[in-house]
Amino acid sequence: MTTFFYKARNKRGEAVEGKLEAASSELVASQLLNSDIIPISIDEVAEKQDVLADLKRKLGIGRPELDDLILFCRQMYTLAKAGVPIIRAITGLAETSRNAQLVESLHRMKSDLESGRELSTAMATYPEIFSTLMVNMVKVGENTGQLDEAFVKLSQYLEMEKDTRDRVKAAMRYPTFVIIFIAIAIGIVNIFVIPAFAGVFEKFDMDLPWQTSLLINTSNFTVAYWPYILSLLIVTIIAVRSYLKTEQGRYRWDRRKLRLPLVGGLLMRATLARFTRSFAMTTRAGVPLVQALTIVARAVDNSFVSERINSMRNGIERGDSLLRTATATSLFTPLVLQMIAVGEETGAVDDLLDEVGGFYEREVDYDLKSLSSAIEPILIVAVGILVLILALGIFLPMWDLTQIAKR
Structure with missing residues (x-):
């Protein structure tokens, strides 16, 4: 542009x-x-092109967090409800916002508004900040004259999204720290501890058990080739991240992570909760069903689920009912499908889908509470195996040395 x-x-x-x-x-x-x-x-x-700023924007550095967007929506709701003109509201928010990238975007949005563009059009210029869901909800609010209601619904949706993400992060914090410390411990043992014992064992020219040989060979390989190992690790990370940015790579990973043990079902239910909440919000705001599915498909943040939602949209365009298209996706449980059927019969699809979102969120909450207790035994077993190998590899030869010294 x-x-x-x-x-x-x-x-x-x-x-x-x-x-x-x-x-x-x-x-x-x-x-x-x-x-x-x-x-x-x-x-x-x-x-003038700011290369550093463009690089930060592409890497997502300094991008507004959910807290910033929630505060933005809350303040816009208050100002719009009070009857403050949009340009004046955007100017005030640009002066009080704490995120530099959001401040820059708001200043540019102000210029766009002064030139005659609508707020939703100005927001659509910054897709890295404002999602498709936010832009379309604001557009609906502008068309219906209920911009304040659009912003309050967006703030409620973003708050629920933040709450779910925070709970997932809290549940994964303990196992992540344990795995990191295990990796650090293995590195220290391989580089410093095992070489010291290997020198002692070589002096006695004794037969070593396979556990000790394994540890010594692993340590020697690590010490000798650590620059290549580190380079290979960095290249692998870059290659994987580049592949996941492609459409095919993102789709495969999004599909596979929903089938991971322990966390796959949790991620699926969290994604479906996001879908049902956002779908209920858009349909309640008066967005047509087909357009609502198009908007929500971009908001679920999962390519695999997004494809299934688009198939629902295509089915509805062909004349199928919401229930039949939802059943064909194989994403929803029979209980949820029954609620969708009742919603179609009573004309209250948005209310019942809101209930479905609450149902999935309660399941996610329960899974998160039991996730740590499910991961802890696996981590304990892994640490136990590691300690056993280290103990056998180091202490068995020392026992032999003790017997030699006695003789």
Whole structure:
């Protein structure tokens, strides 16, 4: 997108000027004419490129957290309900926001609003900050004159999303720390401890048990080739991350992680809770069913589930019912399908899907509480096996040395 500076006159003959981002000057002129603004001159702006800022934006460094977006939605709800003009509200939020990237985006949104663009259109320019769900909810609020209600619903949705993520992180914190410390301990033992014992064993020219030979060979390999091991690890991480950014890689990983032991079912239920909550919110706001499914498919943050939701949309476009398309996806339990059927019969699909979202969230909460207790035995067994190998590898030869010394 290129930035253009324009000078124009509105329908009252007043001179206006501003900046717009578009692919060409023709599109800028078309957009101005659609807003009843007659362009006089349109010039391309040669902006200075901040390489470091662009790199940070691509890597997601400094991106607003959910807390920032929740605060933004809450403040927009308060200001919109109080009747504060949108441009003044955006200006005030840009001065009080704590996130630099959000502040920069709000300043640019202000310029877009002053040039005649709608708030939803201005927000859509920054997809790395404002999701498709947020943009479409704001657009619905603008069209229905209920912008304040759109922002309060978004804040409630984001708060539930943050709560779920925080609980998942809290449940995974303990096993993550244990695995990291195990890896550090293995590295220290391989580099410092085992070589010291290996030197003692070599002096006596004795037959070593297989546990000790395994430890010594592993240590020698690590000490001799650690630069290559580290380089291979870095290259592997970069290659995997690059592959996961592709459409095929993201789809395969999103599908496989839902089948992981212990956490796969939890991730599936959390994703379905996000789907049902966002779908209920969009349909309750008056978004047509097909458009709501299109919006929600981009909001679930899982390519595999998104594909199934798009298949639901295609089925509804062909004339199938919501129940039949939901059954064909094989994502939902019979209980959920029964609730969808009742919702279609009574015309209260949004309310019942909200109940389904609560049902999945309660299951996620229960799974999170039992996740740590399920992972702890596995970690204890892994640590026990590691300690056993180290003990046998180090103390069995020392026992033989003791017997030699006695003789």
